[in-house]
Amino acid sequence: xxxxxxxxxxxxxxxxxxxxxxxxxxxxxxxxxxxxxxxxxxxxxxxxxxxxxxxxxxxxxxxxxxxxxxxxxxxxxxxxxxxxxxxxxxxxxxxxxxxxxxxxxxxxxxxxxxxxxxxxxxxxxxxxxxxxxxxxxxxxxxxxxxxxxxxxxxxxxxxxxxxxxxxxxxxxxxxxxxxxxxxxxxxxxxxxxxxxxxxxxxxxxxxxxxxxxxxxxxxxxxxxxxxxxxxxxxxxxxxxxxxxxxxxxxxxxxxxxxxxx
Amino acid sequence: xxxxxxxxxxxxxxxxxxxxxxxxxxxxxxxxxxxxxxxxxxxxxxxxxxxxxxxxxxxxxxxxx
Numbered sequence: 071x072x073x074x075x076x077x078x079x080x081x082x083x084x085x086x087x088x089x090x091x092x093x094x095x096x097x098x099x100x101x102x103x104x105x106x107x108x109x110x111x112x113x114x115x116x117x118x119x120x121x122x123x124x125x126x127x128x129x130x131x132x133x134x135x136x137x138x139x140x141x142x143x144x145x146x147x148x149x150x151x152x153x154x155x156x157x158x159x160x161x162x163x164x165x166x167x168x169x170x171x172x173x174x175x176x177x178x179x180x181x182x183x184x185x186x187x188x189x190x191x192x193x194x195x196x197x198x199x200x201x202x203x204x205x206x207x208x209x210x211x212x213x214x215x216x217x218x219x220x221x222x223x224x225x226x227x228x229x230x231x232x233x234x235x236x237x238x239x240x241x242x243x244x245x246x247x248x249x250x251x252x253x254x255x256x257x258x259x260x261x262x263x264x265x266x267x268x269x270x271x272x273x274x275x276x277x278x279x280x281x282x283x284x285x286x287x288x289x290x291x292x293x294x295x296x297x298x299x300x301x302x303x304x305x306x307x308x309x310x311x312x313x314x315x316x317x318x319x320x321x322x323x324x325x326x327x328x329x330x331x
Numbered sequence: 332x333x334x335x336x337x338x339x340x341x342x343x344x345x346x347x348x349x350x351x352x353x354x355x356x357x358x359x360x361x362x363x364x365x366x367x368x369x370x371x372x373x374x375x376x377x378x379x380x381x382x383x384x385x386x387x388x389x390x391x392x393x394x395x396x
Binding site for chain 2: 094095096097100101117118119120121122125128131132133134144145146157158161162164165167232233259279281282
């Protein structure tokens, strides 16, 4: 392993991470699979949501299923305005979930695409309150800069709509964002296969967040491992600076005839 | 007395927040409680008295991406 690779640490705020695969706790058929999935994937940051309790559901809360070594990233899902997102973030922190918060402000219930204006507003408020803010955002160059200035710790542009497994539909814009962003870029949402995660990492994404594809596979533990390997492969390819595509063939063997000089 | 519990008008016989949570059959260990949009820490639940018309939200962490 080269020095560059062993020292390849990702920071959100001043918190270091070795793994570049963020995971989520939604949609698992059994919550007991979450801990082995985390172990197999090496993921060090996992999302949870906050909801009103259902008096009829007698299940333990989701935090009981997450090993203490893994950091919690509460999301503000369900928030339709910046104010609601801020309220959820404050509750999550008060409840002992730490300073990390994934901002989700969504009013479009068909495609679940984020409201960038509301997201920016919530980021501004929460960053000032000392949160480590990871905003889920629609890929946009101007908003990327504005989120940086607002104090976000990273940006989380979507690959494609949440839960669709459609991969990097936003590829062209993601490339431009990766090029200009001064903050870590985490491609969040829509990544359905390890190959798509690897593609995002090869493009220069700093990390990916994968929930649905792992949770709804038949074997989430193996899927977690597969995504971890893909993320690692993509990252190493990025660091190795792969050669560019060419139009015409370029021989890998000497071009002289077999028996002639 | 009546309170608004998670958006629903609810009759309760308990006086304290903690007693109400037990009365309604919730597991106190996994809950987060707000009274009138103010987060109440678990240690303060017993001393928190509920009044007619209070808005109480009981929340917990669930799976999410």
